Structure formats: structure tokens, C-alpha cells
Amino acid sequence: MNEANAGVLVCDGKEGITPLDRQLAEWLRKNYKVPIFLAVNKCESEKSGISQAQEFWSLGLGKPYPVSGIHGTGLSDLLDDIIVDTKMSKITSVLKENCTNVAFVGRPNVGKSSLFNRMYGSSRSIVSNIAGTTRDTIDALITRDGVQYRIIDTAGIRKKGKVEYGAEFFMVNRAFKAMRRAEVVVLMLDAIDGIVDQDRILAERIANEGRSCVIALNKWDIVPSKDDKTYLKAIDNIRSNLPSLRWAEIVLISALTGQRTDKLFDAIDRAGKQFTRRIPTNILNEVVQDATLWQAPPSIGARSGRIYYTIQTSSAPPTLVMFVNNPALFTDGYQRYLERKIRDSLDFEGTPMKIIWRGKALRDIGRAVRKGDATVNKMSTATGNVRGPLNSNSRIAKADKK
Ligand code: GDP
Numbered sequence: 071m072n073e074a075n076a077g078v079l080v081c082d083g084k085e086g087i088t089p090l091d092r093q094l095a096e097w098l099r100k101n102y103k104v105p106i107f108l109a110v111n112k113c114e115s116e117k118s119g120i121s122q123a124q125e126f127w128s129l130g131l132g133k134p135y136p137v138s139g140i141h142g143t144g145l146s147d148l149l150d151d152i153i154v155d156t157k158m159s160k161i162t163s164v165l166k167e168n169c170t171n172v173a174f175v176g177r178p179n180v181g182k183s184s185l186f187n188r189m190y191g192s193s194r195s196i197v198s199n200i201a202g203t204t205r206d207t208i209d210a211l212i213t214r215d216g217v218q219y220r221i222i223d224t225a226g227i228r229k230k231g232k233v234e235y236g237a238e239f240f241m242v243n244r245a246f247k248a249m250r251r252a253e254v255v256v257l258m259l260d261a262i263d264g265i266v267d268q269d270r271i272l273a274e275r276i277a278n279e280g281r282s283c284v285i286a287l288n289k290w291d292i293v294p295s296k297d298d299k300t301y302l303k304a305i306d307n308i309r310s311n312l313p314s315l316r317w318a319e320i321v322l323i324s325a326l327t328g329q330r331t332d333k334l335f336d337a338i339d340r341a342g343k344q345f346t347r348r349i350p351t352n353i354l355n356e357v358v359q360d361a362t363l364w365q366a367p368p369s370i371g372a373r374s375g376r377i378y379y380t381i382q383t384s385s386a387p388p389t390l391v392m393f394v395n396n397p398a399l400f401t402d403g404y405q406r407y408l409e410r411k412i413r414d415s416l417d418f419e420g421t422p423m424k425i426i427w428r429g430k431a432l433r434d435i436g437r438a439v440r441k442g443d444a445t446v447n448k449m450s451t452a453t454g455n456v457r458g459p460l461n462s463n464s465r466i467a468k469a470d471k472k
Pocket residue numbers: 176177178179180181182183184185227228288289290291292323324325326327
């Protein structure tokens with residue numbers, strides 16, 4: 071109830087009012103200021119449904135709504151009135167515009183629930199204490215400086231003890247599900263225990279799912295005799311052990327003392343922004359051209375790689391398509407180099423980036439670019455006639471601007 075914008079007391083219309091209904095109604099009336107609605111269930115009968123509900127006026131919660139959970143009767147009236155009374159439509163639009171979905175993942179005892187509690191504030195009630203919610207996902211909303219964060223699956227974060235599949239299976243499976251609903255994943259690591267296999271599994275999954283990420287190295291408060299070197303060593307250790315998240319920002323925190331948890335929020339904001347960022351095509355092409363000037367694409371025999379044109383086809387995560395003469399000419403090393411250059415030049419940190427390499431005849435590229443994402447995604451990787459590289463004043467660049 072502490073989390074809710076409205077409450078619905080559900081009673082059994084066939085059974086009539088019970089002493090427990092009266093107690094619940096009184097408790098709700100006394101303790102909560104939000105609108106309380108009274109749903110009288112099992113009132114599907116057209117004849118007796120409405121009269122069945124009438125006696126519930128005496129609970130003092132206002133109009134009883136005759137409904138049927140099984141048949142769905144009466145529910146739309148109830149929901150319409152809830153929306154009007156709670157001004158829910160406004161709340162929903164705020165959420166859509168201004169809400170970052172965040173998942174906290176990490177192995178047991180790394181400090182997820184401590185961090186969540188700290189972020190959420192101790193005055194709010196703990197959602198997982200509500201019976202029957204252990205298997206459900208419950209999200210929590212946190213507002214900071216006018217920005218809303220939806221913390222995903224707080225019941226999963228707070229889940230303790232053994233479950234039927236074993237704690238580990240439960241943790242991993244639940245974390246995977248939470249990730250899929252998130253824009254930003256906070257991967258929590260333990261500064262004392264170091265990095266273990268479970269951390270690597272989670273890290274790889276975050277990268278594979280294409281989610282943005284902040285790495286929170288927790289329990290920094292109890293790292294003994296810290297100096298500048300300790301800090302650098304900790305960062306180095308994460309970078310070399312979790313290469314799939316090399317682009318993620320690392321924040322050293324203490325969920326227990328609150329040290330740098332504010333910085334964690336800032337990093338989440340940055341990661342969220344980068345995740346949905348769009349780069350103008352001309353800037354992207356300038357950056358790529360500049361990168362090829364520093365280091366020319368590789369050659370195999372007499373054939374050298376040529377990059378004709380680059381576009382961003384989508385965001386979340388940012389996805390680029392490189393039109394080239396022949397993708398086979400671009401070695402892994404060169405692909406990594408180019409990604410690094412693009413990231414550095416455009417300050418892409420905190421988000422994965424997908425780069426798709428397309429072999430395409432030069433004459434076909436303009437048409438493909440103009441047709442947009444759908445065409446780009448369907449295009450084959452076959453090589454075609456190659457006439458030479460484009461420069462920044464190319465026909466295609468001009469056509470794209472139009
Ligand atoms: P979870 O299983 O990931 O949710 O971990 P908990 O939040 O339950 O934390 C596990 C234990 O680590 C608890 O005893 C916490 O008090 C402790 N803990 C969590 N965060 C910190 C921290 O930043 N510093 C220290 N010293 N202990 C912490």
C-alpha cells in the first residue's frame with residue numbers, strides 16, 4: 071500500500087460481508103490517504119450481480135463495484151474510475167518520458183539489496199514482504215533531481231535463502247530476465263572477493279543482450295590500506311577480467327556507507343543517454359574517414375579494404391552499418407581499432423555498440439541508404455563492382471542530406 075496510487079479491496083459477493091472485510095476496510099480507511107476502491111467479486115450474474123454488491127456500501131468505502139474476475143464484467147468501469155481518481159494518465163506519461171529502467175545484478179552477498187535500500191531510502195516500505203510476491207517481479211520507482219528510475223525486480227534483488235532450483239540458478243535466471251527489461255544494468259562486484267566466474271557470466275550476458283552498463287565495485291570501505299595504486303589496480307583487474315564490458319564506466323562504491331552512490335546515479339544517467347544517442351550521419355562519416363587516415367584499412371594481396379559510407383540505423387544500443395567493398399578484408403584487429411576510434415571521438419562510454427559490415431557495390435549504396443533501416447538490414451553481404459572510395463563531398467553524402 072505504501073507504494074500504491076490507489077488501493078482496491080476485493081470482497082466475495084457470493085459470500086457477503088465477512089468480519090475480515092470489515093477489519094480490512096477500517097484499516098485501509100484509517101491508514102491510507104490514497105483512493106480506496108471496493109471491488110465485489112463473483113458478481114457476473116446479470117440478474118443478481120448488482121444487488122449482491124449493494125450490501126457492501128456498509129463497509130464505508132463508498133460505491134461497491136460489482137465485478138467478475140473470471141468473466142471480466144465490471145472491470146472496465148472500475149479501472150476507468152481508478153484512472154480518473156488517481157490522475158494515473160499523467161503519471162504514466164511522466165514515466166514514459168522520463169524513466170530509466172535499471173537492473174541491479176551481481177552474485178549473492180555482493181550488496182545488491184544494501185544498495186537498493188540506500189537508494190530507495192529507509193522511510194519506504196519493503197515490497198518483497200508482501201505475501202505471494204516471491205515469484206513476481208516488482209519494480210520500484212526512485213526519483214532523483216526530477217529524473218525517475220525504475221529499479222527492476224526488487225523482489226529478485228532482495229531474494230534470500232534457498233529455492234527449489236538452488237540459489238545460483240535462481241539468481242542467474244532472474245538476473246537475465248531483469249536485464250532484458252533494463253536500459254542500464256548495474257553489475258555489482260565485490261572489492262574484497264575479487265572477480266569470479268559468476269561475474270564473468272553476468273558480464274558477458276550484459277554485452278550479448280546489448281544493454282548499457284555501469285560496473286559498481288562495492289565494499290570499497292573495507293579495502294585495507296588504500297592508496298592511488300590500489301585504485302588503479304582494482305580498475306586494471308576489472309578491465310582484464312571482464313573484457314566484454316571494456317566500454318562500461320567503473321564506480322567504486324560502498325553501499326554500506328553510501329560512499330560515491332551519488333556518482334553511481336550520475337554514471338547511470340550517462341550510460342542511459344549514450345544508449346539512446348543518435349549521431350548525425352555527416353559527423354559519423356567524418357570520424358570514420360579520419361580514422362582511416364590514421365590507419366588505412368588492411369589489404370589482402372592487391373585488394374585493399376574501402377569504407378564507402380557509414381550510417382546509424384538504430385539506437386538502444388547504437389547500431390552502425392558500414393558500407394564497404396568487401397567485409398572479408400576488414401580484420402578483427404581493424405574492426406576493433408575502428409570501434410575504439412568511433413568511441414573515443416564521439417565519447418561513447420557506457421553502452422555497447424553494434425557495427426554491421428556490409429559489402430555493397432558503390433552504385434547501390436545511395437539507394438540503400440535512402441531506403442533506410444529495412445533495406446539496410448535485408449541487404450546481402452555480397453561484394454559488387456567497386457569504383458573507389460567516397461570522400462566527404464560524395465554523391466551519397468549529398469543524397470543523404472536531401
Ligand atoms: P545481496 O545478496 O547482493 O543483496 O547482498 P546484501 O545487500 O544482502 O549484502 C550482503 C552483506 O554484505 C551484508 O552483510 C551487508 O551488510 C554487506 N555489505 C553490503 N554492502 C557493503 C559495503 O559496501 N561494505 C561493507 N563493508 N559491507 C557491505
